[in-house]
Amino acid sequence: MSDSRRIGLIGDPVEHSLSPFFQQPALDSLGLDIRYELWPTPLAALPGRLDDLRAGRALGANVTVPHKEAVFAAMDDVSDLALRAGAVNTIVPRNGRLFGDNTDIHGFVVSLREREVRFEELDAIVLGAGGAARGIVVALLNAGVRRIHVLNRTIARAEHLAAALGDDRVRSATSNQAQALASDAGLIVNATSIGWQGHDLPLDPAAFCVMPPAAIAYDLTYRETPYLRAARAAGLATIDGLPMLVHQGARSFELWTGQPAPIDIMWSAALAARAARGD
Numbered sequence: 001m002s003d004s005r006r007i008g009l010i011g012d013p014v015e016h017s018l019s020p021f022f023q024q025p026a027l028d029s030l031g032l033d034i035r036y037e038l039w040p041t042p043l044a045a046l047p048g049r050l051d052d053l054r055a056g057r058a059l060g061a062n063v064t065v066p067h068k069e070a071v072f073a074a075m076d077d078v079s080d081l082a083l084r085a086g087a088v089n090t091i092v093p094r095n096g097r098l099f100g101d102n103t104d105i106h107g108f109v110v111s112l113r114e115r116e117v118r119f120e121e122l123d124a125i126v127l128g129a130g131g132a133a134r135g136i137v138v139a140l141l142n143a144g145v146r147r148i149h150v151l152n153r154t155i156a157r158a159e160h161l162a163a164a165l166g167d168d169r170v171r172s173a174t175s176n177q178a179q180a181l182a183s184d185a186g187l188i189v190n191a192t193s194i195g196w197q198g199h200d201l202p203l204d205p206a207a208f209c210v211m212p213p214a215a216i217a218y219d220l221t222y223r224e225t226p227y228l229r230a231a232r233a234a235g236l237a238t239i240d241g242l243p244m245l246v247h248q249g250a251r252s253f254e255l256w257t258g259q260p261a262p263i264d265i266m267w268s269a270a271l272a273a274r275a276a277r278g279d
């Protein structure tokens with residue numbers, strides 16, 4: 001196998017990632033002689049990784065925390081959605097240039113379409129105002145959502161996000177306004193980084209109890225979290241981050257290989273890998 005027959009995940013850290021566990025079986029199932037690798041990359045090493053991609057020493061890359069914004073800034077060309085999100089999670093080398101896309105956005109929307117969400121009738125709450133939250137807000141706007149409230153512990157960041165997107169469907173508020181806003185919300189998304197830490201919740205769970213009965217609570221964290229447990233206890237439907245992860249990976253796979261992603265193989269491999277980890 002030539003050294004260029006590889007795709008990597010750029011981030012710091014990357015060891016926790018489930019991506020190799022479903023990307024490699026997908027590549028293998030189509031008989032593609034390509035390895036999916038983990039590329040732990042401190043910021044100082046990022047230019048070298050991008051040089052390798054530009055020079056054709058790899059077929060492509062995924063990008064994760066904390067480099068999505070830095071990689072966006074280093075691309076030669078980006079998709080419209082990546083431009084709006086200001087973040088890139090997929091790199092495709094093309095004739096010595098680097099094209100960046102944001103397939104997290106696709107993954108999020110597809111995971112909601114699977115639940116037959118009608119975006120044009122949807123009011124949503126997004127908890128958090130970091131890079132992940134911005135991608136979710138862009139995804140919802142692009143899907144045609146009616147209104148979004150961005151709630152954050154630090155209100156200035158929520159205000160900044162709303163202002164940066166310049167769309168009057170987006171409003172900002174502090175996290176403790178969740179209950180007052182929840183009765184109209186058909187979707188509430190945890191896009192804070194709380195899911196991976198301890199037992200904290202990003203909102204007062206009383207907010208779940210006033211949401212419409214068909215509302216969905218979504219957590220970008222791809223495991224069971226206190227947030228999802230509290231939402232389920234209030235009778236809400238829930239979605240964790242695994243469907244989004246798999247669908248973003250499927251779109252990335254198609255960008256790199258030009259072939260339809262074997263989504264069923266990816267999904268069962270991701271479920272098995274998560275179960276093996278005990279998450």
Ligand code: NDP
Nearest residue numbers: 128129130131132133153154157191192193220241244245
């Ligand atoms: P950032 O560090 O940019 O932002 C973190 C956000 O979490 C901020 O809004 C911050 O609020 C909030 N926050 C952190 N700690 C607390 C706390 N104790 N109480 C209340 N709010 C808190 O992170 P990202 O946006 O890059 O990532 C957020 C999460 O999304 C990560 O867990 C990441 O793994 C996940 N993600 C999942 C994806 C998937 O495919 N499933 C894709 C992309 C991201 P404040 O501004 O007040 O500090």
